[in-house]
Amino acid sequence: MKPEKSVKPERSTKADVVVVGGGIIGLTTAIRLLELGASVLVVTDEALPARTSSVAAAVWYPTGVRADHETTVRASDTYAELARQAADGVPGVTLGPCRMYTSAHDTALPWWATAVPGLRPLRTNEANGPWTEGWSFDAPTVDMPVYLDWLVTRFLTAGGLLHHRRLNHLSEAAVWSPLIVNAAGLGAGSLCGDPTMTPIRGQLVLVSNPGLRTSLRVQDHPEGYTYIHPRRTDVVLGGTFDVNRWDLFPDPATASAILARCTALEPRLADAPVLSHPVGLRPHRPSGPRLEHDPHLLPTTPVIHNYGHGGSGVTLSWGCANEAARLAATA
Template sequence: MFDVVVVGAGVVGLTCAVRLLEGGARVAVLTADALSRTVSWVAAAVWYPTHTEGDSRVLAWARRTYEELAHQAARGVPGIVMRPTRMLLRGPSRQAPWWAEAVRDFRSVNPADVPEGITGEWRFTVPTVEMDPYLHWLHQRVEDAGGVVLHRRLHRLADVVGVAPVAVNATGLAARGLVSDADVYPARGQLVLVSNPGLFTSVRDEENPGGLTYVHPRSRDVVLGGTFEPGESGTRSEARTGQAILERCRALVPRLKEARVITELVGLRPSRRGGARVEVDPARLPGGALLIHNYGHGGAGVTLSWGCADEVAALLRPCSY
């Protein structure tokens, strides 16, 4: 018998399971897919609250996750590197973003020192995560702490009845059907992976007239993006889109002209109108099981993961295992 069943084994579900295990709960994780088939696997996975509305709760999640990932990077956790980032601005001058206070070294660059065509620049250092080694590390951490990962596809959350008296819904896009949440929707993103010609600094140019543009170096490759297509669920890469991404990124970082194209990837961000849902459901599951939701993080799953895991653990703290 388990105390808690976490449904979903992406980064949100696995971080949740780790925190609950650390608190003494007996935890099972249910997943329909292998790690390599989760939405998290394709993520560019840079700490950055993209397409996320700022409020005190979200800021707390983002700050807590930043702190945890920075600590993990210092400990040498696989896949995590603290990386300098340049955020280019093209519109009117503006104040620091709402999330700036979560970052240790955020600063604005003197407008006289920015490239032509750019009106401003922010610089900061944030965690970047390579999801292949990191998801495997999280999976192993769950098992090392006594948790169990079970492969089972659910057609309704009520199917967890009998597994544990508490269920955590970390199902991402599947929550649309599992809990009939019409606010959940996919936001398609296409990426190009190229060989790394020696880059270390990330560059973001979200206001590029050609479309969302970012360059995120990793240990062996560079993630080039990208697109943000709300409501689109196709997962086949489009050659024209990939070529446009390459051209924008090469114009932004000329050294990328030396880089060899490795592959193109498409992922679906598990977005939700109204933002992430992290709360106790007032309605119990059949049999009286408590249900806690933790889904709808969009492209900020990594950015909010540990903060949301801490909140789920806090929601369960009054319970005795």
């Protein structure tokens, strides 16, 4: 495939690896590469923090991904890393109680259960209106704007380099490095010619925190996606999962419906002042995240793909970064 239009990169900048993308996937991968001793340049087409990653509700939970062993390992590695970071006091990362409600006929152990220490069935006194069944566990929760800032600082402090450039094709990144990591989220598809990349729009409501500590989620709410994720000063209320919808404008009727569903689940939200209506596009790949060494896309420069994490980019981030760095070390 030919690049549509070339950019004028600063050719003088050279690194062992160039990572295209400065969202949660690009930054975690770039940090793991630095830890392996590589020099790393991150290229992004937007000012950081990356929009999609900063909008994420960012609770550890495998959403809309293949239910298999590979995903469980990536999710499990990420859980362990985020739990360690929460214990170390990394800004924006906490480990807090979460109740996940399921419909009464669906009481099977979740497929990802082995990734989560201490998962247990809900007790009778944890039922919530019609929601009587489900699971309790501690979930890492990330305040993304705060955490992404910390990741950028960690990357730059460790010697990483950052450029803002829009690329039209991955081949344009070869001027900076003999090895390219494609971590461009929704943009990755056009950069490498993957037509399956699809947006899944998510709309949220942020409200002031009236004193909540426990995350609540209803897996199969008949009226739509429903979750309540308290952070330090605010609460993330969700949400939507609008397949193939590109617009970024918050829809007022959707916002009212989210508030109504969440308030029914947690009445203390009734008077919480609304702070904002974030909207983002999940980078969905129907066959699952692409994490592989691709020696064929470009004639002389190997590419490691790490994109297409859909609604689970935070949940899989560190696990995928570990794998991508291992692939880069042997590419």
